[in-house]
Amino acid sequence: DAKTTQPTSMDCAEGRAANLPCNHSTISGNEYVYWYRQIHSQGPQYIIHGLKNNETNEMASLIITEDRKSSTLILPHATLRDTAVYYCIVRVVGGGADGLTFGKGTHLIIQP
Amino acid sequence: GAGVSQTPSNKVTEKGKYVELRCDPISGHTALYWYRQSLGQGPEFLIYFQGTGAADDSGLPNDRFFAVRPEGSVSTLKIQRTERGDSAVYLCASSLGDSYNEQFFGPGTRLTVL
Numbered sequence: 001d002a003k004t005t006q007p008t009s010m011d012c013a014e015g016r017a018a019n020l021p022c023n024h025s026t027i028s029g030n031e032y033v034y035w036y037r038q039i040h041s042q043g044p045q046y047i048i049h050g051l052k053n054n055e056t057n058e059m060a061s062l063i064i065t066e067d068r069k070s071s072t073l074i075l076p077h078a079t080l081r082d083t084a085v086y087y088c089i090v091r092v093v094g095g096g097a098d099g100l101t102f103g104k105g106t107h108l109i110i111q112p
Numbered sequence: 113g114a115g116v117s118q119t120p121s122n123k124v125t126e127k128g129k130y131v132e133l134r135c136d137p138i139s140g141h142t143a144l145y146w147y148r149q150s151l152g153q154g155p156e157f158l159i160y161f162q163g164t165g166a167a168d169d170s171g172l173p174n175d176r177f178f179a180v181r182p183e184g185s186v187s188t189l190k191i192q193r194t195e196r197g198d199s200a201v202y203l204c205a206s207s208l209g210d211s212y213n214e215q216f217f218g219p220g221t222r223l224t225v226l
Contacts, residue, residue, distance in 0.1 A: 098145070099168060099171060104152075
């Protein structure tokens with residue numbers, strides 16, 4: 001799976017949009033971009049994934065650049081409960097090796 | 113519905129002892145994963161089951177680590193001759209089986225080897 005690069009930490013004010021960047025310049029054509037987050041002392045939680053089109057669900061939006069070398073996860077109205085470590089993961093789907101490869105992620109801190 | 117459960121939530125053992133960690137996946141999920149997370153790091157993949165068989169055990173660090181899933185549901189991670197470096201949170205996840213699907217994680221078992 002391709003390697004990802006994320007900032008170590010970010011702050012965001014409560015109620016504002018949180019924009020979390022991820023670089024994946026070596027991504028292959030058959031690799032998807034996945035985002036998970038991990039709230040302190042809990043297991044990771046799936047947020048969203050995409051291949052090349054932008055995606056939106058009830059939790060977040062995922063914006064993938066046209067060349068697919070980077071993406072941004074957007075939490076539209078951040079709350080204190082969104083404080084967590086956010087992991088950007090690039091992986092082949094259906095390739096048989098289904099384990100997720102986590103990096104160190106971005107520690108997002110929502111400030112009141 | 114019930115999520116992924118893991119027991120025990122905490123386990124303290126002494127160096128050299130044998131431990132078993134249990135995972136109960138979401139009912140109907142055919143895929144099951146084990147991960148290990150050390151302090152300040154992201155989770156590290158250990159092994160993946162599809163049904164009863166280990167489809168990918170490339171993440172197991174050495175032959176002291178072994179996992180089983182005899183009936184395709186509950187899984188047990190077994191660690192022999194524990195070492196202090198095995199101290200970590202062991203996470204289990206399950207999914208519907210298609211790698212396209214999201215993985216649902218349990219709360220983890222915190223293992224401390226003294």
